[in-house]
Amino acid sequence: MAAHWDDAYTQGETTRSWYQGDPTMSLRMIDAAGIAADASVVDIGGGSARLVDSLLARGHHDLTVLDISESALLIAQERLGQDADRVTWIHGDICSWSPARVYDVWHDRAVMHFLTSATDQDGYRRALHAASRPGTVAVFGCFASDGPTHCSALPVVSRDPSDVAEFLGGKWSLVAQDRELHTTPGGAVQPFAWAAFSRIGDTQ
Numbered sequence: 001m002a003a004h005w006d007d008a009y010t011q012g013e014t015t016r017s018w019y020q021g022d023p024t025m026s027l028r029m030i031d032a033a034g035i036a037a038d039a040s041v042v043d044i045g046g047g048s049a050r051l052v053d054s055l056l057a058r059g060h061h062d063l064t065v066l067d068i069s070e071s072a073l074l075i076a077q078e079r080l081g082q083d084a085d086r087v088t089w090i091h092g093d094i095c096s097w098s099p100a101r102v103y104d105v106w107h108d109r110a111v112m113h114f115l116t117s118a119t120d121q122d123g124y125r126r127a128l129h130a131a132s133r134p135g136t137v138a139v140f141g142c143f144a145s146d147g148p149t150h151c152s153a154l155p156v157v158s159r160d161p162s163d164v165a166e167f168l169g170g171k172w173s174l175v176a177q178d179r180e181l182h183t184t185p186g187g188a189v190q191p192f193a194w195a196a197f198s199r200i201g202d203t204q
Helices: 002-010 024-032 051-057 070-086 118-131 161-168
Strands: 041-044 063-067 087-091 105-109 137-143 172-183 189-199
Touching (some): 024 051, 024 137, 051 063, 051 070, 137 161
Parallel strands (some): 041 105, 105 137
Antiparallel strands (some): 172 189
């Protein structure tokens, strides 16, 4: 799977359907959840995305980006230059990742909907549980129920906020939700569902 995503990024970062020059909705959800600049943030599948740039500009100093594609991480590091040293970069698969610490914020734009197997979904939940504690906020942006059925030649599972809540289990409380019509570089419109949850106890 890593080779698939490395190949996708080497074809041109800004031509990919998920490319977004300004992470407007990610920041909107982070603000809606009341996240301060001293919060630690892990961006799941952050790759070459611009969220890390925006958070650094806001004064965040405890930032981690995890991605399965080393090519994507290198794009972001080269773009940030010396500021890349202010970020922890993890090359790994979220479905088998064993976090070494916990975070105040878990952010995932466009990763969850690629988890089509029970094995991958269980691995993702295990990583989320290990990387969070009561009070951690988890922000998700995924294809809405009326969104695409495939992306990057792979099948996806669309989820509205209620579906994300079911995926997470009963120990997460919905904090905020929204909807986005993302326009791809090619001009297609993709409906995204956004939701922020707060962990309220030990997960099941």
